[in-house]
Amino acid sequence: MTQDEFAKLLARFCAAATAGDGQAFAACFTEDAVYHDYIYGDHKGREDIAHMMSHLFHRDARDYDWQMFDPVCNGDLGYAWSLSKFTSTVPEYEGNKVVIDGMSRFQLKDGLIADYRESVNGGVAMVQLGVEEPKVCGVLRKWARQLKEQPEVRDYLSD
Numbered sequence: 001m002t003q004d005e006f007a008k009l010l011a012r013f014c015a016a017a018t019a020g021d022g023q024a025f026a027a028c029f030t031e032d033a034v035y036h037d038y039i040y041g042d043h044k045g046r047e048d049i050a051h052m053m054s055h056l057f058h059r060d061a062r063d064y065d066w067q068m069f070d071p072v073c074n075g076d077l078g079y080a081w082s083l084s085k086f087t088s089t090v091p092e093y094e095g096n097k098v099v100i101d102g103m104s105r106f107q108l109k110d111g112l113i114a115d116y117r118e119s120v121n122g123g124v125a126m127v128q129l130g131v132e133e134p135k136v137c138g139v140l141r142k143w144a145r146q147l148k149e150q151p152e153v154r155d156y157l158s159d
Contacts, residue, residue, distance in 0.1 A: 001108050006073035009111070010080055017066040017084075022054030029113045036117045038143065061086035068104065078106040082118070088129055098128040 001009070009028060016024035026046035029035070035043045035052065043052045058064060068080040085099045102120035106113050122143065126136045147153055 001073055001075055001078070001111060003071070003073050005111065006078045006106075006108070007071050009113070010068040010071055010078075013113070014066050014068055017053060017057070018064060020054055020058035020064065022050030022052075025053040026050035029116075030109050033113055034115050036115075038118065038120055038122055060088065060090050062089050063087045073108070076108050078108055080104050080106075090129075093129040093131070096129050098125050100125050 013025065013028045016022075016028065026049045029046055029049055031046060033045065033049065035049045037043065037052065040052055040056050043049045064084070064086040066082065066084040068082050071078060071080040073079075080103075082102050082104050083099065084102075085097070088094060088096045088098065100120055100122075102118045105117045105119075107115035123136060123140055126139065131139075148157070
């Protein structure tokens with residue numbers, strides 16, 4: 001994939017995410033793609049990815065917007081810095097506004113996303129939502145465990 005093709009794919013990805021169009025969002029992915037989300041977990045295949053976007057992201061947020069900046073692509077691997085914002089619709093955090101920045105990693109295959117991962121400071125998002133400190137600490141402990149359980153991280157730590 002060229003740099004221009006990757007930028008166009010990201011534009012489609014962001015437009016579909018912002019619109020809550022799960023089908024258009026999933027069309028940016030290969031049939032067997034995996035989307036690793038730090039809140040909603042792993043989603044495999046287009047149907048599951050479409051459901052995540054339409055029925056999880058947009059269930060819990062309104063005024064959703066997601067943008068990618070500074071994309072870099074080497075053919076089968078792409079990265080971009082992202083900003084997203086939303087207003088929570090989760091009852092206990094209703095109306096709280098959140099902005100998140102992150103780094104997104106795209107494994108690419110045949111012009112589509114085969115695997116998506118991101119690095120986001122979810123603690124910053126939880127503070128903006130108004131999540132109580134004990135719950136924030138519990139979630140951060142869970143994420144730390146999940147990080148250490150990833151095969152690549154286990155391999156890295158075993159050296």
